[in-house]
Amino acid sequence: MSADSYKQFFTEADADGSGFLTLEELTTILEKKGYKEGKGKIRAMFNAVDTSGDSKVSLEEYLKAMGQVPETDHKGAAMRNCFRSFDKNGDGRVDCGELDQIFRGMGKVMDPKDLERIIQLADKDKSGTLDYEEFIAQVFGQ
Numbered sequence: 001m002s003a004d005s006y007k008q009f010f011t012e013a014d015a016d017g018s019g020f021l022t023l024e025e026l027t028t029i030l031e032k033k034g035y036k037e038g039k040g041k042i043r044a045m046f047n048a049v050d051t052s053g054d055s056k057v058s059l060e061e062y063l064k065a066m067g068q069v070p071e072t073d074h075k076g077a078a079m080r081n082c083f084r085s086f087d088k089n090g091d092g093r094v095d096c097g098e099l100d101q102i103f104r105g106m107g108k109v110m111d112p113k114d115l116e117r118i119i120q121l122a123d124k125d126k127s128g129t130l131d132y133e134e135f136i137a138q139v140f141g142q
Contacts, residue, residue: 006066010059020056021046051080053090083135093129095119 013021013029023046030042049057049065084090088098096115103110122130122138130138 003063006063007059010062018056020058021062022056026057048081053080053084053092079136080132082139083132086135093127093131094135095129 009029010021013025015025015028023043026046027039027042030037035042046057049061051061051064052058083094086094086098086102088101096112096119099115099118100110100112103115119128119130122134124134124137125131
């Protein structure tokens with residue numbers, strides 16, 4: 001499919017003309033087009049495409065997901081998705097409890113003081129949590 005075809009699909013799906021797709025709009029258009037996967041799979045797809053984490057998909061996010069944007073632009077999306085996987089409660093920050101869940105998921109139990117120290121090392125604003133910028137700087141050296 002060409003970029004124009006993807007843009008046409010996006011415009012058709014954007015039922016309210018807001019310039020963004022909601023989960024409901026995406027589900028409606030995919031079902032209309034014959035997509036037979038369940039709503040859980042559509043939600044997972046939507047969340048993967050929604051790299052900004054604002055519960056809506058912009059045309060830019062959609063085109064990136066469809067491979068119509070240069071590969072270098074995908075790096076930022078990958079980093080945001082990594083951050084969101086750590087940010088279990090979706091508040092835009094990673095705290096010691098969320099860090100603990102990640103380590104436990106990898107089979108590693110950390111002392112709470114060690115978790116606090118990890119946060120402190122990267123926590124530039126001294127909030128006791130890591131925001132996206134702090135997380136990316138620490139994990140990816142960006």
